[in-house]
Amino acid sequence: xxxxxxxxxxxxxxFVTESGIVKALDGVSITIEKGQVVxxxxxxxxxxxxxxxxxxxxSDYDGGIVLEGEILFHxxxxxxxxxxxxxxxxxxxxxxxxxxxxxxxxxVFTVGDQIAETLRLHKGMSKEEAQRKAVEMLRKVGxxxxxxxxxxxxxxxxxxxxxxxxxxxxxxxxxxxxIADEPTTALDVTVQAQILDLLRELxxxxxxxxLLITHDMGVAAExxxxxxxxxxxxxxxxxxxxxxxxxxxxxxxxxxxxxxxGFEGQRGTELYTIKGSIPSLANLPTGCRFHPRCPFxxxxxxxxxxxxxxxxxxxxxxxxxAEEVALKAKEQGAVIVSGKGE
Ligand code: SF4
Numbered sequence: 001x002x003x004x005x006x007x008x009x010x011x012x013x014x015f016v017t018e019s020g021i022v023k024a025l026d027g028v029s030i031t032i033e034k035g036q037v038v039x040x041x042x043x044x045x046x047x048x049x050x051x052x053x054x055x056x057x058x059s060d061y062d063g064g065i066v067l068e069g070e071i072l073f074h075x076x077x078x079x080x081x082x083x084x085x086x087x088x089x090x091x092x093x094x095x096x097x098x099x100x101x102x103x104x105x106x107x108v109f110t111v112g113d114q115i116a117e118t119l120r121l122h123k124g125m126s127k128e129e130a131q132r133k134a135v136e137m138l139r140k141v142g143x144x145x146x147x148x149x150x151x152x153x154x155x156x157x158x159x160x161x162x163x164x165x166x167x168x169x170x171x172x173x174x175x176x177x178x179i180a181d182e183p184t185t186a187l188d189v190t191v192q193a194q195i196l197d198l199l200r201e202l203x204x205x206x207x208x209x210x211l212l213i214t215h216d217m218g219v220a221a222e223x224x225x226x227x228x229x230x231x232x233x234x235x236x237x238x239x240x241x242x243x244x245x246x247x248x249x250x251x252x253x254x255x256x257x258x259x260x261x262g263f264e265g266q267r268g269t270e271l272y273t274i275k276g277s278i279p280s281l282a283n284l285p286t287g288c289r290f291h292p293r294c295p296f297x298x299x300x301x302x303x304x305x306x307x308x309x310x311x312x313x314x315x316x317x318x319x320x321x322a323e324e325v326a327l328k329a330k331e332q333g334a335v336i337v338s339g340k341g342e
Pocket of ligand 1: 288289295296298301306318319320
């Protein structure tokens with residue numbers, strides 16, 4: 001096993017509100033090794049973005065608190081760091097790419113100045129040196145005429161260009177870990193593909209580790225070395241991209257795979273949807289948190305919560321019937337419309 005860069009261990013978090021603590025994460029554990037791309041997938045509201053904001057400790061600014069667990073970056077627990085320490089880590093060692101590039105860029109500064117400022121802050125470069133490096137980085141992320149573009153403001157650029165600038169800003173200090181939260185969701189399809197290609201290229205050139213957050217299994221297939229599937233604040237399945245796609249063990253993973261347009265398991269032309277919606281952590285169902293939506297649910301599922309257990313080397317699933325689900329998925333080409341409990 002390569003050296004782990006980030007180890008999130010049994011992370012339980014919440015937000016302090018006027019009516020008490022609202023739970024957000026319920027025992028998340030993820031490991032990212034050097035140079036690895038780990039995709040965190042799941043529907044909106046599953047806790048993916050909260051996980052990333054907890055790693056960056058940005059959730060602190062919205063009343064976020066860690067109730068239990070550790071976030072180890074090179075073995076050092078980020079939970080115990082002060083915000084002053086975190087400011088030194090953010091941008092230089094761990095960088096973040098957000099979904100909306102326009103929100104990540106400051107409208108009153110040129111893009112060149114914004115990239116240069118990151119270098120001056122974290123690397124102590126002179127103004128001239130930082131400006132030169134900023135232009136070089138704009139060239140690296142595929143921006144034509146970078147000397148001219150560096151002098152432009154974000155509103156003078158397209159969404160795709162702005163996301164390239166955000167990527168340049170995130171990578172310019174050569175961070176060891178980049179957290180990319182739905183980096184292509186706000187872009188149109190052709191630009192999405194270009195941005196994913198760019199991220200992959202830069203990742204292999206700079207040997208950066210990436211935690212990529214996406215609701216799109218197609219994006220995960222293209223980018224990930226490993227996939228962690230998240231549901232209602234916890235991880236329900238984890239494995240390599242090949243394992244997850246060739247033999248999913250959790251009915252929720254199967255539902256996500258079936259929802260990919262054109263996925264081989266789909267029947268007919270109608271796009272599959274997972275019935276029902278994700279529960280809030282304040283109102284979790286008894287037993288397995290996925291049982292109200294699971295075609296496989298039994299009385300045992302409704303009464304007892306399954307733990308995330310090893311089902312092979314580096315492979316984990318939280319389902320009482322993981323093996324049977326995997327076999328049935330294989331027989332049916334991943335689609336399970338009715339199962340044990342029906
Ligand atoms: S434990 Fe039961 S309800 Fe939960 S995912 Fe597995 S089969 Fe479905």
